[in-house]
Amino acid sequence: MINVALPKGRLGKKVYDMFEKAGYECPAIREDNRRLIFENEEKGIRYFWVKPTDVTIYVERGAADIGIAGKDIILEYEPDVFELLDLNMGKCRMAVAALKGYHDNPERTLRVASKFPNIASNYYARENRDIDIIKLHGSIELAPLVGLSDVIVDIVETGKTLKENNLEVIETVVPISARLIANKASFRFKTGEIEAIRDALAEDVTKENMKEAPEAVKTGGEQKGGRR
Numbered sequence: 001m002i003n004v005a006l007p008k009g010r011l012g013k014k015v016y017d018m019f020e021k022a023g024y025e026c027p028a029i030r031e032d033n034r035r036l037i038f039e040n041e042e043k044g045i046r047y048f049w050v051k052p053t054d055v056t057i058y059v060e061r062g063a064a065d066i067g068i069a070g071k072d073i074i075l076e077y078e079p080d081v082f083e084l085l086d087l088n089m090g091k092c093r094m095a096v097a098a099l100k101g102y103h104d105n106p107e108r109t110l111r112v113a114s115k116f117p118n119i120a121s122n123y124y125a126r127e128n129r130d131i132d133i134i135k136l137h138g139s140i141e142l143a144p145l146v147g148l149s150d151v152i153v154d155i156v157e158t159g160k161t162l163k164e165n166n167l168e169v170i171e172t173v174v175p176i177s178a179r180l181i182a183n184k185a186s187f188r189f190k191t192g193e194i195e196a197i198r199d200a201l202a203e204d205v206t207k208e209n210m211k212e213a214p215e216a217v218k219t220g221g222e223q224k225g226g227r228r
């Protein structure tokens with residue numbers, strides 16, 4: 001039996017769709033209920049619904065053998081897990097943003113609001129910039145609007161939230177997509193089963209890539225969302 005931590009929220013249904021397409025269906029998961037565990041004994045698969053930020057915790061500690069987490073969560077918490085596959089979905093980017101027309105004063109400590117203090121600190125450490133991190137849990141874009149911070153480090157997908165709040169991207173920190181991760185011991189002891197899931201998912205990812213950019217995929221050229 002393989003235990004899978006699925007992220008609730010914006011990735012959840014799309015991720016389950018991929019597992020279903022790959023042959024690991026569990027019809028009860030589509031029912032309208034509040035259950036958190038779903039099992040298909042015949043397929044040897046059990047799903048848990050987990051808060052997206054907790055997926056890496058379940059997998060790192062072995063409560064789940066595998067899971068799906070955004071690269072943002074992996075970079076932020078740096079869990080000791082294997083990253084097996086880029087699912088090429090849940091795509092967005094981590095970016096620094098500020099009020100339109102904002103001018104930085106490099107002599108001053110920069111006030112940075114973020115849900116991702118580790119990613120933000122690492123980024124500014126590479127830039128040799130002193131910062132004061134203000135950890136928030138949501139509505140990050142509000143911080144520069146009300147003078148709580150100079151800039152934010154946050155996820156940008158369509159750019160709508162920034163635009164509607166008179167903010168703009170200053171720099172992209174890193175592109176983000178959803179990743180299949182595995183517990184290290186599980187991968188050692190259940191290699192065959194986990195690789196079978198990874199390969200079935202990978203087949204679907206390749207098909208989707210072909211639809212998106214056939215020539216690039218065929219030539220191995222500008223393939224989107226490759227593993228980093």
Ligand SMILES: Nc1ncnc2c1ncn2[C@@H]1O[C@H](COP(=O)(O)OP(=O)(O)OP(=O)(O)O)[C@@H](O)[C@H]1O
Pocket residue numbers: 007008009010011051052053069070071072073090091092155156157158176177178
């Ligand atoms: N516009 C977006 N905003 C946030 N995350 C996004 C976006 N687009 C794609 N993602 C990806 O989806 C993942 C899950 O996002 P979701 O908003 O469901 O979780 P969360 O941020 O933990 O939610 P919560 O609002 O409960 O804190 C993120 O970790 C990220 O990798």
Ligand SMILES: O=P(O)(O)OC[C@H]1O[C@H](OP(=O)(O)OP(=O)(O)O)[C@H](O)[C@@H]1O
Pocket residue numbers: 137138139140141154155156157158159160161162
């Ligand atoms: O570029 P966009 O398509 O506008 O998406 C980006 C926004 O979505 C996320 O917020 P979320 O909806 O998760 O809300 P919260 O973090 O404020 O709770 C993220 O933190 C940005 O605010």
